[in-house]
Amino acid sequence: MKYQKHLSNKTLLPFKGRTLQLMVTTSLCKPCIRTTAECLLVNLYQEQVTTQPLVENILLQWYKTQSFIYLKSRTAFWADRIGVSFRRICIKDQRSRWGSCSSLHNLNYNWRIIMAPEPVIDYLIIHEVSHLVHFNHSTHFWELVSMHDPIYQEHKLWLKQNGSQLFQIFPHN
Numbered sequence: 001m002k003y004q005k006h007l008s009n010k011t012l013l014p015f016k017g018r019t020l021q022l023m024v025t026t027s028l029c030k031p032c033i034r035t036t037a038e039c040l041l042v043n044l045y046q047e048q049v050t051t052q053p054l055v056e057n058i059l060l061q062w063y064k065t066q067s068f069i070y071l072k073s074r075t076a077f078w079a080d081r082i083g084v085s086f087r088r089i090c091i092k093d094q095r096s097r098w099g100s101c102s103s104l105h106n107l108n109y110n111w112r113i114i115m116a117p118e119p120v121i122d123y124l125i126i127h128e129v130s131h132l133v134h135f136n137h138s139t140h141f142w143e144l145v146s147m148h149d150p151i152y153q154e155h156k157l158w159l160k161q162n163g164s165q166l167f168q169i170f171p172h173n
């Protein structure tokens, strides 16, 4: 699947591993974004001009919010499973990194991970949460990761092969 750099109606956008078609409409209803099985529907208030930067900004904000909500709840789930606690989650807009964690038990994620399939998102979370136990990439670290994600190598490979494509959408200036 090739994603376009510039957004327009019918642009294909990835979200949690699904490919959604962008549909921009205007109406007198409150501006909103929702997803259906196949579409990402952006409704703008009739008087808002449907300029490219506006739609892009609204979508970007929506992606970041969705990312935060999802990552927060999945991180809580995996931290509980792995038996560690974390302090804070930050959604970042790094140019190439997917995530990191600090010795203060804060976790950082790249918001773009929300575009990847759910098992890949889980892999990233398990990876970062496992660093709260092992602050390195030792054998023990990878054992812990594989305990919770037995096919983590597949997910790691997915990120390696498809990750750069996700950086083409809403590119950094």
Ligand SMILES: [Zn+2]
Pocket: 127, 131, 136, 137
């Ligand atoms: Zn790591």
